[in-house]
Amino acid sequence: MKIIEKIGKTIDEAVDKALQELDATRDEVDVDILEEPSKGILGLINVRPAKVKVTLRDNPSKRASGLLKSIFHSIDMDIKINISENERTVFIDLEGNDLGILIGRRGETLDALQYLLNLAANKNQEIRKKIIVDIEGYRGRREKTLQRLALKLADKAKQRGRNVVLEPMSAQERRIIHTTLQGREDIYTFSEGDEPYRKIIISPKK
Amino acid sequence: MKELVETLAKALVDQPEEVVVNMIEKDRSVLIELQVARGDMGKVIGKQGRIAKAIRAVVKVAAARQKKKVIVEII
Numbered sequence: 001m002k003i004i005e006k007i008g009k010t011i012d013e014a015v016d017k018a019l020q021e022l023d024a025t026r027d028e029v030d031v032d033i034l035e036e037p038s039k040g041i042l043g044l045i046n047v048r049p050a051k052v053k054v055t056l057r058d059n060p061s062k063r064a065s066g067l068l069k070s071i072f073h074s075i076d077m078d079i080k081i082n083i084s085e086n087e088r089t090v091f092i093d094l095e096g097n098d099l100g101i102l103i104g105r106r107g108e109t110l111d112a113l114q115y116l117l118n119l120a121a122n123k124n125q126e127i128r129k130k131i132i133v134d135i136e137g138y139r140g141r142r143e144k145t146l147q148r149l150a151l152k153l154a155d156k157a158k159q160r161g162r163n164v165v166l167e168p169m170s171a172q173e174r175r176i177i178h179t180t181l182q183g184r185e186d187i188y189t190f191s192e193g194d195e196p197y198r199k200i201i202i203s204p205k206k
Numbered sequence: 207m208k209e210l211v212e213t214l215a216k217a218l219v220d221q222p223e224e225v226v227v228n229m230i231e232k233d234r235s236v237l238i239e240l241q242v243a244r245g246d247m248g249k250v251i252g253k254q255g256r257i258a259k260a261i262r263a264v265v266k267v268a269a270a271r272q273k274k275k276v277i278v279e280i281i
Contacts, residue, residue, distance in 0.1 A: 067217050074210040075268045101267055112263035119249075119257065120217035196256070 002056040007049040010037055018054035028062075030055045060121040060129040061090040067120050068092070071113075077102075090121075090131045099135045107142060110135060111170055143176050150180040150202075157202040158186045168197040207268045207276060211238050214261050219246035235275040238265070242280075250280055 002022060008014030015031055022029065037050035056062070065081055072079045079096035094102070103110045114133040122128040132139070149166075157164040166177070174191055177200050181189050187204050208229040216222035224243035229236060240261075242250055251258045262278050269276035 063217075067213070070213045071210060071264070074207075074213060075271065077271075101270060104263065104267075109263050109267060112260035115260045116214060116218070116257070116264065120214075123218065124220070195254075 003053060005034065005051065005053050007051045008037075009049060011050045011052060014050045014052045015054060018052065022054065022056045024056050024062075028057055028059070030057060058125075060125060060127070060131065061085050064090060064092060064117045064121040064131050067117060068094075085129070088129060090129050092117075092131065092133045094133065094135045103135055103138050107138065110138065111172075142173070146173055146176045147180045150177045154181050154184060154187050154202055157204050161204050163204075164202045166200040166202070168193070168199045170196070171198075174198065174200055207236060207238060207265060207272075210265055210268050211240055211261070211278060214264065215240055215242060215250055218249045218257065219243065220249070221246055234273075235277065236269060238276060238278045240278060240280050247280070 004018050004021060006014045006018040006021075008017055011033060015026070019026065019029065032053040032055070033050070034053055035048060035051035038046060038048040040046035040048070061083055065083055068079075068081055072081075077096065079094050079099070082093040082095065084091045101109070102113065104112075110133060114131060117133060118131045121131055134140075153164045153166065169177070178189050178191075181187065181202065185205070187202055189200055189202050191198050191200050193199055208227050212225060212227045215225045215227070219225060219242050221243040224241075224246065226241040228239040228241075230239070231237075240250065249257070250261065252260075258278070258280060262276075265276055265278055
């Protein structure tokens with residue numbers, strides 16, 4: 001939680017200064033008025049500025065972006081962090097050069113980053129939010145690839161009349177495959193094994 | 207890299223002031239030793255080492271940029 005004190009000619013001015021410094025909006029902070037401003041006599045004697053204490057309320061998206069900023073600072077990467085959020089989810093999209101290194105093989109590094117952000121941002125929080133990190137539409141592209149793969153392997157399972165075992169995937173990726181093949185009459189899907197080696201099996205219906 | 211491990215660890219534990227990170231540089235590799243409060247061990251290791259694995263994956267990015275190998279040990 002960040003707390004700063006500011007002075008200004010009016011209370012509003014002092015609050016605005018604080019908001020600017022905190023990079024926050026009015027509804028993200030609590031304001032305590034420490035000293036009311038005084039115009040003094042004829043604006044000369046006893047002029048006192050307003051003094052306010054502004055407390056930035058902590059929330060998962062602030063924590064996540066703060067942590068990302070310091071991570072990228074220490075890796076020395078210049079990355080733009082775009083954040084949007086709804087009631088339950090914070091979406092973070094990263095923009096920059098050479099971000100392939102942050103995605104990693106099959107998104108391993110991206111998933112690791114996302115996992116750490118979820119833990120850190122929701123640590124000891126009453127309101128928890130799911131954090132999804134994406135890099136230049138990687139997750140969307142990966143989803144399409146997995147859907148194509150699912151359809152291809154489903155046909156293979158049906159043709160051969162045998163189980164097709166996929167390679168281990170994260171829960172997020174397994175869900176895409178299950179969902180893609182949900183409506184099929186000729187095959188069914190299930191998962192086997194323990195995390196992180198849990199994998200999907202596509203089985204023909206007899 | 208040392209700074210990165212410190213940032214990550216401090217964000218995960220309950221007692222950030224107890225986080226100590228040591229870095230031992232060799233020719234082409236770097237050994238980073240992470241020390242946290244006893245009660246916070248689980249927060250940097252995780253079930254079946256999942257958190258430790260994630261930390262290593264992110265630190266690897268930093269190391270790769272410097273063309274180095276990195277080993278992160280939790281002690």
